[in-house]
Amino acid sequence: MYTDLFLYFLFSSFALLASLMVISLSNAVHSVLFLILVFCNIAGLLLLLGAEFLSFMLLIVYVGAIAVLFLFVVMMLNIKKTSTTLSFFFNRPIGIITFSILFNQLLGVFNDFDTFGLKQKDLIWISWITEHNNLTNIQAVGKVFYTKYSFLFILSGLILLVAMLGAIILTMHQRTDVKKQKIELQLNRNFGGSVKFINLRK
Amino acid sequence: MKLIFTEYSIILIFLVISFILSITIFSLSYLLIPQKADQEKVSAYECGFNPFDDARATFDVRFYLVAILFLIFDLEISFLFPWSLVLGNIPLFGFWSMIVFLGILTIGFVYEWYKGALEWE
Numbered sequence: 620m621y622t623d624l625f626l627y628f629l630f631s632s633f634a635l636l637a638s639l640m641v642i643s644l645s646n647a648v649h650s651v652l653f654l655i656l657v658f659c660n661i662a663g664l665l666l667l668l669g670a671e672f673l674s675f676m677l678l679i680v681y682v683g684a685i686a687v688l689f690l691f692v693v694m695m696l697n698i699k700k701t702s703t704t705l706s707f708f709f710n711r712p713i714g715i716i717t718f719s720i721l722f723n724q725l726l727g728v729f730n731d732f733d734t735f736g737l738k739q740k741d742l743i744w745i746s747w748i749t750e751h752n753n754l755t756n757i758q759a760v761g762k763v764f765y766t767k768y769s770f771l772f773i774l775s776g777l778i779l780l781v782a783m784l785g786a787i788i789l790t791m792h793q794r795t796d797v798k799k800q801k802i803e804l805q806l807n808r809n810f811g812g813s814v815k816f817i818n819l820r821k
Numbered sequence: 822m823k824l825i826f827t828e829y830s831i832i833l834i835f836l837v838i839s840f841i842l843s844i845t846i847f848s849l850s851y852l853l854i855p856q857k858a859d860q861e862k863v864s865a866y867e868c869g870f871n872p873f874d875d876a877r878a879t880f881d882v883r884f885y886l887v888a889i890l891f892l893i894f895d896l897e898i899s900f901l902f903p904w905s906l907v908l909g910n911i912p913l914f915g916f917w918s919m920i921v922f923l924g925i926l927t928i929g930f931v932y933e934w935y936k937g938a939l940e941w942e
Contacts, residue, residue: 623826626833671825676899684892691885750824758910761903765915772900776922779893783929786889787938790882 627667634660647693655686672757886938897926 637656644650658681665674754762764772904919933939 666829669825671829672903679899680892680896684888684895688885688888688892691888695882695885745824755906757903758907761907762911765904765907765918766911769914769918772918773921773925775900776925779896780925780929783890783893783926784932786886787933787936790886791936791938 623667627664630660630663630667634664647696648690651686651689651693654689655682658682658686670756672760883941890933890938893926893929897923 634657637653637660640653641650641657644653658677662674662677662682665671665677900922901919904915908916
């Protein structure tokens with residue numbers, strides 16, 4: 620009865636493999652598709668941790684929207700086969716620094732996340748107190764999000780506003796040479812101004 | 822062990838079955854048919870004439886604009902969802918913080934409307 624442990628290893632190993640594929644594939648579209656696979660696996664991992672709202676938000680926002688944005692960007696850039704031009708000695712120290720920071724974060728996770736099932740042997744326990752006080756995941760998020768962290772909430776609204784304005788300013792280009800249909804102009808046009816009788820030469 | 826696992830186990834079974842089914846269909850269609858590829862078969866099909874160039878053509882940037890506007894209002898809806906669940910339990914301040922949030926995004930929406938960002942010529 621180690622189904623959740625098995626699923627944890629399944630999701631995490633798939634996420635690792637897919638993220639390796641993201642950085643090693645040369646075709647950018649394929650690596651974006653593997654990024655989607657990483658997101659799906661991370662959603663499964665969050666579901667295993669019990670954070671169901673976060674997991675489905677990850678699916679909706681990242682897979683549904685951000686990955687599509689990445690695909691658009693990749694397809695807009697018109698990348699054919701590219702070769703890496705960064706030198707080996709330039710890449711390596713940045714990689715080591717980033718990896719050590721991330722690994723340090725990961726060690727903090729392992730302290731309270733029981734990866735190998737050392738703390739619980741065969742017992743399958745349900746903490747009925749936390750299940751029974753009837754506070755779902757979404758309610759737990761919502762109880763603090765709009766009151767205690769309301770500053771961050773409104774700040775996120777401002778960030779979204781900046782993103783919206785920036786996207787509109789950067790990508791808007793109205794062509795003036797196309798003829799548009801203006802319905803209110805068509806409907807306001809009256810008979811007297813548009814039809815006139817002229818005398819042709821006999 | 823959490824109680825939600827028992828509820829999500831049905832989704833897990835569904836996921837496993839769909840995974841097996843898609844692998845089966847793909848591998849059968851790969852294995853059962855004769856594989857004799859030639860130049861004409863693997864090239865991109867365009868009706869009536871030889872293909873001009875690669876099928877991966879570049880997009881217009883306006884698709885990107887539509888996608889990012891979709892993303893922003895998608896996030897707005899996902900912020901509204903937990904708010905609507907706990908609205909009876911949080912103080913009035915929580916209600917007004919959401920109104921301020923919606924007001925900020927409405928400013929962007931009005932800007933987008935008057936700028937004509939969603940009109941497609």
